[in-house]
Amino acid sequence: MSPDVRHDIADASLAERGRKRIEFAERSMPVLRQIRERFAATRPFEGVRIAACMHVTTETANLMRTLQAGGAELALCASNPLSTQDDTAAALVHEYGVSTFARNAVDRDGYYAHINAALDVRPHQVFDDGCDLVNTLHTERKELLDGVKGGCEETTTGVIRLHQMARDGALRFPMIAVNDTDTKHMFDNRYGTGQSTLDAVFRATNTLLAGKVVVVAGYGFCGKGVAERARGMGASVVVTEIDPTKGLDATMQGYRVMPMAEAAEIGDVFITVTGNRDVLRGEHFEVMKDGAIFANSGHFDIEIDIKTLEGMSVARNEKIRHQTDEYVMADGRRLLLLAEGRLVNLGAAEGHPAAVMDMSFSDQALTAQWLVQAAAGLEPGVHEVPTVIDKEVARLKLASMGMALDELTPAQEKYLSSWEHGS
Numbered sequence: 001m002s003p004d005v006r007h008d009i010a011d012a013s014l015a016e017r018g019r020k021r022i023e024f025a026e027r028s029m030p031v032l033r034q035i036r037e038r039f040a041a042t043r044p045f046e047g048v049r050i051a052a053c054m055h056v057t058t059e060t061a062n063l064m065r066t067l068q069a070g071g072a073e074l075a076l077c078a079s080n081p082l083s084t085q086d087d088t089a090a091a092l093v094h095e096y097g098v099s100t101f102a103r104n105a106v107d108r109d110g111y112y113a114h115i116n117a118a119l120d121v122r123p124h125q126v127f128d129d130g131c132d133l134v135n136t137l138h139t140e141r142k143e144l145l146d147g148v149k150g151g152c153e154e155t156t157t158g159v160i161r162l163h164q165m166a167r168d169g170a171l172r173f174p175m176i177a178v179n180d181t182d183t184k185h186m187f188d189n190r191y192g193t194g195q196s197t198l199d200a201v202f203r204a205t206n207t208l209l210a211g212k213v214v215v216v217a218g219y220g221f222c223g224k225g226v227a228e229r230a231r232g233m234g235a236s237v238v239v240t241e242i243d244p245t246k247g248l249d250a251t252m253q254g255y256r257v258m259p260m261a262e263a264a265e266i267g268d269v270f271i272t273v274t275g276n277r278d279v280l281r282g283e284h285f286e287v288m289k290d291g292a293i294f295a296n297s298g299h300f301d302i303e304i305d306i307k308t309l310e311g312m313s314v315a316r317n318e319k320i321r322h323q324t325d326e327y328v329m330a331d332g333r334r335l336l337l338l339a340e341g342r343l344v345n346l347g348a349a350e351g352h353p354a355a356v357m358d359m360s361f362s363d364q365a366l367t368a369q370w371l372v373q374a375a376a377g378l379e380p381g382v383h384e385v386p387t388v389i390d391k392e393v394a395r396l397k398l399a400s401m402g403m404a405l406d407e408l409t410p411a412q413e414k415y416l417s418s419w420e421h422g423s
């Protein structure tokens, strides 16, 4: 089939496999499916063009199908060169007719060429995951800015960058911090990153976690998830932090908290999830054990100082296993870097399970629908998702899992809204 949508993908012959996997993921996305059915009936995006820069995975494909059912004209590019699933990209183009620009392992120039190609749709709305598309719009594609009414940002790092843009008066339209909804970061960042990061470590190394020391750098929502899952598999977990409250929280959860300089000497597996740079660096590589495994699950590939590692090592054995590079140090120690220091759960595994992305992408879909009407009334800057959307997604997800809540009695409702009653 030769689609009449613009695209740049690796291999069209993978389309059927991609479609099967997309449909399989959809089975675990009941909330998004309901929203798609609603959109198909109401067509809220008729005449709306959307450029999206997201991980090109089966779950994202289901978000694209949802927006498409609502009448949107779409262009999708990848938010990370390693996370693109080439079969998903092929299916998006050839099975669903979604304009897609994504090839796994594309180089930096190709990555930005794809962002620019997606922007060529002249978007009214943008979906970003890490703020690279919004950044490109404001630096290289300023001519498109007037047409953009608003957008959504998916991840912690992207929201931080947007706040910095807003603080500098650079952000030209309203961006909604989808990451900050409860139904996103409390579940996607925690349970999604927790499970899929360890899944990636296993797929890459098949290491046994029981009895190992796992060092988790950063005890935010992602770090909590990784630490909980590692402990659940029998690892002794060490946490490194810079925030005293987070450090205290980790301590009271029963983890050892110490500076990375100490943790580096005892760790078997290191996971960085801080959103910060140079968390693992030369002084740490110097003292790590032979066979130490390290990976990053934070958004950008800046958390592990790979340049210094390359300079310190005497040899590099690439891809000794799937997404595993071995660095040989002068004293013979072998250090194992996974997924080139990029988001390991997307580079060496498949990213978050569909069941958790069901919530994040339902937040995205409903926020985009709300933005169609609401954008005109919002100032340029970073805004929150309306609570009503967050609660709606939680309610639908809970119902889809067969759980039900209590309802307040009239007396309880009155009690909670009054101040007269004391002890």
Ligand SMILES: NC(=O)c1ccc[n+]([C@@H]2O[C@H](COP(=O)([O-])OP(=O)(O)OC[C@H]3O[C@@H](n4cnc5c(N)ncnc54)[C@H](O)[C@@H]3O)[C@@H](O)[C@H]2O)c1
Pocket (backbone or CB within 6 Å): 155, 156, 157, 158, 185, 188, 189, 193, 217, 218, 219, 220, 221, 222, 223, 240, 241, 242, 243, 246, 273, 274, 275, 276, 279, 297, 298, 299, 300, 343, 344, 345, 352
């Ligand atoms: N892998 C994924 O699929 C995935 C999913 C969601 C978010 N993310 C990314 O993961 C990163 C973390 O997200 P989050 O939601 O947990 O953020 P968060 O802000 O909740 O947590 C980050 C934590 O790192 C700590 N920190 C900062 N610098 C540190 C340092 N030098 N050493 C130790 N700790 C440090 C902070 O104090 C904070 O507690 C972000 O880059 C985010 O975009 C990745």
